[in-house]
Amino acid sequence: MNIIHHLPPNIANQIAAGEVIQRPASAVKELLENAVDAGATEIQLVVVDAGKSLLQVIDNGRGMSEADARNCFGRHATSKIKAIDDLFHIRTMGFRGEALASVAAVSQVLLRTKREEDELGTEVEIENSHVLRQDPCQSPTGTSISMKNLFFNVPARRNFLKADAMEMKHITEEFMRVALSFPQVHFSLHSNGKELFHLDAGTLKQRIVQLMGSSYASKLVPVNEKTDYLTINGFIGKPETAKKTRGDQFLFVNNRFIRNPYLNHAVVSAFEEMIPSGCFPFFVLFLDMDPSQVDVNVHPTKQEIKFTDEKIVYAFVRSAIRHALAQFSVAPSMDFGLDASIQQLDAVAKPFTADKQQEATAGSLYKSFVDRHQAHRIETGSNLRNWKDFFDPTGSSSTSGSSEVGGSFNFAEPAMQSAQPNTSASVYKPSSSAQPLPGAVVFQQNLTYIVTSSDQSVLIYHQQLLHQQVLFEKFKATWEGKAIPVQQSMFPQAIQLSPADAQLLQGILPDLLQMGYQLEPFGSNAFLLQGSPADHVSENDAAVIEMILEDVKDIGSTLHRSYKERMAKTLARKHAIKAGKTLTVEEMRDLLERISCCENPVMHFDGKPLLVEMKGSFLSDTFQV
Numbered sequence: 074m075n076i077i078h079h080l081p082p083n084i085a086n087q088i089a090a091g092e093v094i095q096r097p098a099s100a101v102k103e104l105l106e107n108a109v110d111a112g113a114t115e116i117q118l119v120v121v122d123a124g125k126s127l128l129q130v131i132d133n134g135r136g137m138s139e140a141d142a143r144n145c146f147g148r149h150a151t152s153k154i155k156a157i158d159d160l161f162h163i164r165t166m167g168f169r170g171e172a173l174a175s176v177a178a179v180s181q182v183l184l185r186t187k188r189e190e191d192e193l194g195t196e197v198e199i200e201n202s203h204v205l206r207q208d209p210c211q212s213p214t215g216t217s218i219s220m221k222n223l224f225f226n227v228p229a230r231r232n233f234l235k236a237d238a239m240e241m242k243h244i245t246e247e248f249m250r251v252a253l254s255f256p257q258v259h260f261s262l263h264s265n266g267k268e269l270f271h272l273d274a275g276t277l278k279q280r281i282v283q284l285m286g287s288s289y290a291s292k293l294v295p296v297n298e299k300t301d302y303l304t305i306n307g308f309i310g311k312p313e314t315a316k317k318t319r320g321d322q323f324l325f326v327n328n329r330f331i332r333n334p335y336l337n338h339a340v341v342s343a344f345e346e347m348i349p350s351g352c353f354p355f356f357v358l359f360l361d362m363d364p365s366q367v368d369v370n371v372h373p374t375k376q377e378i379k380f381t382d383e384k385i386v387y388a389f390v391r392s393a394i395r396h397a398l399a400q401f402s403v404a405p406s407m408d409f410g411l412d413a414s415i416q417q418l419d420a421v422a423k424p425f426t427a428d429k430q431q432e433a434t435a436g437s438l439y440k441s442f443v444d445r446h447q448a449h450r451i452e453t454g455s456n457l458r459n460w461k462d463f464f465d466p467t468g469s470s471s472t473s474g475s476s477e478v479g480g481s482f483n484f485a486e487p488a489m490q491s492a493q494p495n496t497s498a499s500v501y502k503p504s505s506s507a508q509p510l511p512g513a514v515v516f517q518q519n520l521t522y523i524v525t526s527s528d529q530s531v532l533i534y535h536q537q538l539l540h541q542q543v544l545f546e547k548f549k550a551t552w553e554g555k556a557i558p559v560q561q562s563m564f565p566q567a568i569q570l571s572p573a574d575a576q577l578l579q580g581i582l583p584d585l586l587q588m589g590y591q592l593e594p595f596g597s598n599a600f601l602l603q604g605s606p607a608d609h610v611s612e613n614d615a616a617v618i619e620m621i622l623e624d625v626k627d628i629g630s631t632l633h634r635s636y637k638e639r640m641a642k643t644l645a646r647k648h649a650i651k652a653g654k655t656l657t658v659e660e661m662r663d664l665l666e667r668i669s670c671c672e673n674p675v676m677h678f679d680g681k682p683l684l685v686e687m688k689g690s691f692l693s694d695t696f697q698v
């Protein structure tokens with residue numbers, strides 16, 4: 074018996090749709106790109122329930138004829154290429170003719186479209202890849218496509234969708250990417266009846282400021298280099314715009330947003346020492362090159378592309394950024410140590426004079442960047458440089474470098490080597506029952522360690538890690554409803570954010586309040602910090618809020634427990650006392666009492682031990698009197 078059969082077209086379409094449309098945001102991308110390809114100057118995006126109930130794009134582009142309105146939903150139906158060769162000259166965003174076919178396979182679609190020259194437009198209703206209805210209709214010139222109930226017929230996919238906040242974040246990202254590449258087009262985004270973005274047509278710089286917030290107006294450095302081979306345009310953020318997440322990095326090739334870690338690296342490496350490690354600079358860069366030098370057809374959503382010569386592009390991008398930073402007195406020093414073929418490129422060969430270099434390092438921006446007290450500086454935590462000394466009375470390892478909190482830390486070999494192999498780390502590993510004795514002697518060592526004892530052992534805690542754990546558990550307790558009291562601020566601080574960040578913050582206000590941060594909306598995209606956690610006065614609460622926002626972006630879903638955990642960790646790290654701080658006996662006793670009440674009194678939330686324990690049995694074995 075033969076067992077092979079052909080899948081019905083609607084099933085085949087559903088399967089193929091999985092490649093193009095994974096979530097509401099992918100449909101947003103396709104529909105916005107179609108509107109741009111249709112020459113629209115005004116494009117509206119409307120979503121309800123993060124696109125799960127409704128996703129609609131309305132444009133004033135050239136519209137479609139009656140027959141095209143029906144045919145556009147066919148597999149491989151496109152007006153953009155005719156032959157394979159056309160692929161290598163492509164200047165439109167779409168070309169595969171798969172988007173609308175996919176849309177029609179996984180949602181209930183209503184298309185309304187009219188061309189300038191037609192009296193009447195056409196309305197097409199389609200579901201499960203079947204046309205239900207096609208009628209003439211009244212319509213302005215242009216096209217409106219609405220998709221209802223995405224994945225209504227693919228429940229497995231529908232269930233796979235994330236919480237609205239997360240899907241909305243993806244939608245906003247796609248929207249921003251398209252909006253950035255077409256600043257000459259007016260865009261708007263409405264979500265659940267509220268206008269989130271209203272972007273008037275303008276220059277790229279204006280568009281960036283509209284999207285990122287007005288504070289960016291003075292923080293952008295233009296990048297413009299031109300060679301026969303390729304051109305780069307756009308803006309990079311001054312070093313102070315660097316953030317902990319990669320979110321705000323936009324690289325476009327021939328106006329198409331692409332993901333390319335290699336080229337992102339070219340940009341980041343050009344900043345070199347100017348931004349703290351682990352931070353990412355802001356950039357919106359457009360590379361333009363002969364379409365025959367790139368292959369955009371390697372991925373169904375066209376976000377991954379191949380360059381004929383990636384190395385040249387890398388070197389070009391890097392030197393263009395260095396050049397821009399130097400011209401705007403942001404870079405401290407320059408090196409053009411590129412290979413010879415790159416050196417010949419026009420952009421690279423431009424002279425960088427000694428005067429300019431002097432100008433660069435003397436610039437006030439550079440100076441202010443070097444200032445270690447600025448808000449974006451990342452604290453490196455305490456320094457455990459003396460850790461080894463503590464175990465090594467001979468001092469022989471005192472120069473063996475430092476290990477910081479946050480890095481891995483090794484237990485040093487004890488000074489008195491014994492023959493057994495277990496005399497290293499394991500000896501000092503605290504047992505889960507290690508508990509400081511309430512009345513025991515307590516003293517501080519090296520301004521970093523709290524030394525005390527349990528009934529049998531000597532206990533040595535790291536004060537910073539200890540306090541972090543105490544605070545972490547305290548912030549964690551707020552999940553079960555134990556809110557941290559708010560201390561009202563005398564001078565509420567205003568925090569100005571980009572529309573996307575403002576939306577994100579809005580979603581976590583209740584959680585922040587639980588943790589003691591009281592924020593109130595204050596005009597568009599700004600918040601007033603009315604109060605912060607009592608007992609935890611921090612000199613820069615706004616920075617703490619920004620750090621938390623970065624955490625949320627990193628983790629994604631605001632409903633997920635891990636996001637709250639991340640928040641608690643950030644707050645604990647931020648508010649804990651540091652190594653090097655003198656503690657009174659009272660303060661140390663207080664800390665020890667609080668750690669004794671913790672759920673995890675021996676292990677830091679990062680998995681590091683909070684203390685070392687010199688057990689009584691180890692002492693007696695060692696001395697063997």
Ligand code: ADP
Nearest residue numbers: 107111145151152167168169170171172173216
């Ligand atoms: P592609 O964009 O790759 O050609 P799509 O499935 O996205 O494939 O669209 C199919 C065709 O439908 C397009 O080539 C275009 O001719 C037409 N089309 C789609 N959206 C629009 C629109 N908003 N305005 C006018 N024509 C459109």
Ligand code: MG
Nearest residue numbers: 107167168172
């Ligand atoms: Mg398309």
